[in-house]
Amino acid sequence: MATLEKYNKLYYGSDHEHVVELFELLITHYTSEWLERNESNPIQQLWLRSDEVATIELLTLASGIKIMESINSQWLKKQIKKSKESNFNNAKGAVFEIICLSMLHGEKMPVELPKYDQPGYDAILNIDETKNIRLSLKSFGLSEHEKVFRRYAQYVEKKIIQSLYRYDLKPLQVFIVFQSGYPVRNDWFYLIRHIDFILSALQERPSIEVKTNHRDIRFGTWYIFCKEMGDLEYDDSLKSYTFCIMASHHRNEQRRIFSKIDEACENLLRHSKHESNSVKNALFISIPDTSDIETCNEWVKQYFEQYPEKEISFIALYQSYLSWNIPIKSQVIGHRILDNFRKERFEGWPEDKLKFEITLFAGRMMKVSKSGFGIQRDGKFEHVITMKNVYSYQRGKEYRFQTESASEELKQSYHLSPGVISIPVIVYENGNRRLLAGRFAQDPEFLLI
Numbered sequence: 001m002a003t004l005e006k007y008n009k010l011y012y013g014s015d016h017e018h019v020v021e022l023f024e025l026l027i028t029h030y031t032s033e034w035l036e037r038n039e040s041n042p043i044q045q046l047w048l049r050s051d052e053v054a055t056i057e058l059l060t061l062a063s064g065i066k067i068m069e070s071i072n073s074q075w076l077k078k079q080i081k082k083s084k085e086s087n088f089n090n091a092k093g094a095v096f097e098i099i100c101l102s103m104l105h106g107e108k109m110p111v112e113l114p115k116y117d118q119p120g121y122d123a124i125l126n127i128d129e130t131k132n133i134r135l136s137l138k139s140f141g142l143s144e145h146e147k148v149f150r151r152y153a154q155y156v157e158k159k160i161i162q163s164l165y166r167y168d169l170k171p172l173q174v175f176i177v178f179q180s181g182y183p184v185r186n187d188w189f190y191l192i193r194h195i196d197f198i199l200s201a202l203q204e205r206p207s208i209e210v211k212t213n214h215r216d217i218r219f220g221t222w223y224i225f226c227k228e229m230g231d232l233e234y235d236d237s238l239k240s241y242t243f244c245i246m247a248s249h250h251r252n253e254q255r256r257i258f259s260k261i262d263e264a265c266e267n268l269l270r271h272s273k274h275e276s277n278s279v280k281n282a283l284f285i286s287i288p289d290t291s292d293i294e295t296c297n298e299w300v301k302q303y304f305e306q307y308p309e310k311e312i313s314f315i316a317l318y319q320s321y322l323s324w325n326i327p328i329k330s331q332v333i334g335h336r337i338l339d340n341f342r343k344e345r346f347e348g349w350p351e352d353k354l355k356f357e358i359t360l361f362a363g364r365m366m367k368v369s370k371s372g373f374g375i376q377r378d379g380k381f382e383h384v385i386t387m388k389n390v391y392s393y394q395r396g397k398e399y400r401f402q403t404e405s406a407s408e409e410l411k412q413s414y415h416l417s418p419g420v421i422s423i424p425v426i427v428y429e430n431g432n433r434r435l436l437a438g439r440f441a442q443d444p445e446f447l448l449i
Contacts, residue, residue: 171241174242190222
């Protein structure tokens, strides 16, 4: 029961009894022994974390289990078995179906489950007594091109941290953009070989820093901007930094979305009947929170225009993400759905039901996309960059010097911006130091939601 008590304390919602019920439901279906294994399954990874985001993801899964158990307990039992697989993607896919179908189920559009492992589609949405939608769920993970971008970005971040300590640099912000499309391996190697030299040069020319407090450096096809991190008093023993890097999408990114939609469409038609006036085919696609949903939505519209004969009449894009309110240092889980349907195929259908609505366990529906990345000015993130059709990676840690007598507010750690955490370091009169790191996810992306 120790694990359950630990997680109860991490959730700051008011309905404590409901939270206890949901965690007990997770333990009932997965067992404490399985949950506490340090393995590759995403549910186990979340269970072993101590941050609030992980807790909310687990509670969202538990809420989905409760709803789906009331619809079809045998389906849920098989789905949970699949969600316990060691293969990360298979397990995540099984969890996605539980959460997604539980969110879509409601009085307006109740979910009906076909036989288990029905080829082609995952559920039937009942619109009224004579009309329904065959629904295929798809979760699009990161493309291989974006995974490669992020791996190299992480390595560049490590090099920057090493240089900060090697040259005893002041707290620094580093912003990098690749100027010639998508960087290939040689471009990354060029940046990695020279980033240490660039940072050392900044330290060796203090007069320029004093004049402008920043320098712009154009190095090959990379644009690098370095600037001291404002006027806050930072802890000298730890190196504070923010790092953001961006590059244009790979030219095949749109083609990838097209091919996945086409593949889902063909799979649905291969295993189900053709559309009729009373039955339509639909896709509900979850896209990564690093993707721009408006751009993907334009690609869906183009797909409908280029393939008017395809018997797929409804495509909805869904995205969940952590949204930051920078001025008040808070975060919220945002959800967004963009619907696209071929209007000419839905004559006689109730218009008020031709829109996906979801029931949320946590967060709220958003009308705008995820905000971009923060640029620090005088110790605050005051300016936000929003760029479309780019891969981006941002991380950072700000170690703020605080005395023992500082207010409780100043002793709080918080997110400054996606991937960037502000951490107070308390220095006591006897010289001892204490790092108040807080409970934050290492990466600002979800594993399950």
